[in-house]
Amino acid sequence: MQDVARRAGVSPMTVSRVLHDNPSVSDDNRRKVITAVEELGYRRNEVARSLRLGRAPDLVGLLVANLANPFYSAVALGVESTLSDHGIRVMVANTAEQVDHERKAIADLVSRRIDGIIVLPAGNEHTHLDPVRLETPIIFAASQPSGVDADAVLLDDFNGTRLATARLLAAGHRRIGFLGLPPAAWTGAERFRGFCAAFDEAGLEFDARYDRRPLRTVAAAEKATMDLLSQVDPPTALFCANNRLTIGAFRVLRARDQRVDLVGFDDFELADTLGIPLTIVAYDPMEIGRQAARLLLDRLGRGSDDRDAPPRRLVIPTTIIYYGQAVESHHPPSSEEN
Amino acid sequence: MQDVARRAGVSPMTVSRVLHDNPSVSDDNRRKVITAVEELGYRRNEVARSLRLGRAPDLVGLLVANLANPFYSAVALGVESTLSDHGIRVMVANTAEQVDHERKAIADLVSRRIDGIIVLPAGNEHTHLDPVRLETPIIFAASQPSGVDADAVLLDDFNGTRLATARLLAAGHRRIGFLGLPPAAWTGAERFRGFCAAFDEAGLEFDARYDRRPLRTVAAAEKATMDLLSQVDPPTALFCANNRLTIGAFRVLRARDQRVDLVGFDDFELADTLGIPLTIVAYDPMEIGRQAARLLLDRLGRGSDDRDAPPRRLVIPTTIIYYGQAVESHHPPSSEEN
């Protein structure tokens, strides 16, 4: 900046002002500075700037459990695209579903004085995230903050599961297997709660022999499915709590060519072509990222809202899609842009 | 830091030394400092630190075309996991395959004084990235640097395509449709080159009537496939240059129940369950990210190598997988951890 000032024959201060579009600079000087900047290929040092400003300018952290899962990468894309429209960069940390990774990553992000954090928490207990709120705004996504008072964008896990399950019951199914996530995760708990609620409302009781939890991976879902199918009174339908588990169940059903109604949470690519009747509790994962980003922008005073408003909760709705046997034109989600 | 020093009854410098594990601090003082740090919940301001050091400590940029594409998110995960082992954070920018997004993102990253950049370039001309090399190391991934002398980790696009195509020719196919990417992309050019090379080696010529380029999306691949299948002398086999195009072709074949040999570049989840014979040119996309990260670490002097070594080229091999009609246990790629 000194160099630019020298070359333009002005003081560093004038250069700074030009870079800030400060109107109180003579057109003459402005021109000279701009020329000098271009000739020198000068670019402001954002590090110094942020030290002076006391915060990392336009930089937020995003914590996800597993980037390789299309759900998380879609959320990440939603966050990134929304924030980059505002000139904000995103630092991504993969927690691999480990709470201590999460803790470390957060500490690191905070010490970098980022402007805010969006977190898709690994566990369901978030008190360790509470101290962070004093330093920087934090937005929860896909998980209800527990022990922390913070903005959140949630999915209607409960109702999505409840309604899909109600359909199964209405169709006459009584022996329904539940492939579920660890109850320690918000999503795991809520989806199971919705499942049970549907039974309650129908005046029925869920038989624990059909309960298979906690499951995390495709492989675990495969095992659980085989196990369920080979027991006496095998289930006539399966509910799978996320795309991993749906895919695991599908693999087994397909290999056995067994007629079982399959219902799963999360849409996924090729879900419509699997050649078996499949009901999906669907939603737009990118929208979770977009809304989380918007909540954060509000907190940063960039959006429409007051930055000191009380915590807000946004709920993304789910819809139910039936992928029948026939293969037509209804496209499931995919990264169409590529 | 002043506060910590006061509380510990030492100078800020001693605090700094303790934080750096500098051995020349008396155990007594060290203890006092550590206690004070804990009591105050102090964390070093990384911004000030990096201003002092003249670089953003442990922060690199990653540019990808489309995070929602499993290929890119797998690469991103490979990068993130490798670098986070070294305490390095990753800033992700999604270029949406637009060169000017790429340009802007790079300029922004550089002005943040990041330690390095890993880029999966949008186009095939990279001279606009050359100036960046003066400021920060840059690693190319999945695309040969052109007009720039930089490290790169590449995929064996040429041979993967060539060998898979050779198989088709050996199996007697002569009318082979080629669903290809824009030739402006390295990957697009190389895969087409490999395809043609196989014809050359067999003493055959590729009939341009079966050439369908450039294609980018699932929908475009569907259209191209329908078009190919409805022409006179329809192809008896299709080669698809990436997972998007393979999926598009599959959708049409499945809807028509038409017997056409399908060969595609990129493995993808559920590829083994599609119920049609499918040959895949496979590789590990995470490995691209890991290797790119490793090259960058070397450049940063963190790895084993000299940081002023000449540019290096790493090539990730491909393998050919045949997913037959039967559905067994051979698992395709997926985010198994979740």
Next chain:
DNA sequence: CTGTTAGCGCATTCAT
């Protein structure tokens, strides 16, 4: 082993 000095590059404040 520890403290003092000085400056990284910028922007806020005050003076001109």
Next chain:
DNA sequence: ATGAATGCGCTAACAG
């Protein structure tokens, strides 16, 4: 409309 002074929080280089 412009410039000079000051300090953000930290650490390298040098004393002591």
